[in-house]
Amino acid sequence: MKVVYEAANLIDAHLVKHALESADIPVFLRGEALVGGMGELPLFGVVAVCVPDSAWPEASGIVARLPLSEPPVATADEDCVGGGDWVPA
Structure with missing residues (x-):
C-alpha cells in the first residue's frame, strides 16, 4: 500500500477516504485510532x-482535485507501513 495523502486532521482524512471510495478505490486510514489517544492535544501528521x-x-489525481486544508504531500514511493493488516472489502 502507498500513502496518497497525509492528513492535517481527521476531517480531511475522511473527506479523502470518501472521495476515493466513491471512485471504487479501497482505502485504509493509518493512524486513525491514535488521534483520540492524545486527548485535547493537537496531533499532526499521524493520519495517512x-x-x-x-x-x-x-487516487493521487482525485486527491489533487479536492478542496483540502493542506495540499497533498505524499509521493508514490512512500509506503503505508505500520498500518496493520489491511483486508479488501
Whole structure:
C-alpha cells in the first residue's frame, strides 16, 4: 500500500477516504485510532490515507482535485507501513 495523502486532521482524512471510495478505490486510514489517544492535544501528521499500489496514480489525481486544508504531500514511493493488516472489502 502507498500513502496518497497525509492528513492535517481527521476531517480531511475522511473527506479523502470518501472521495476515493466513491471512485471504487479501497482505502485504509493509518493512524486513525491514535488521534483520540492524545486527548485535547493537537496531533499532526499521524493520519495517512493509504491505497493499494496499483490504485495510487488514479487516487493521487482525485486527491489533487479536492478542496483540502493542506495540499497533498505524499509521493508514490512512500509506503503505508505500520498500518496493520489491511483486508479488501
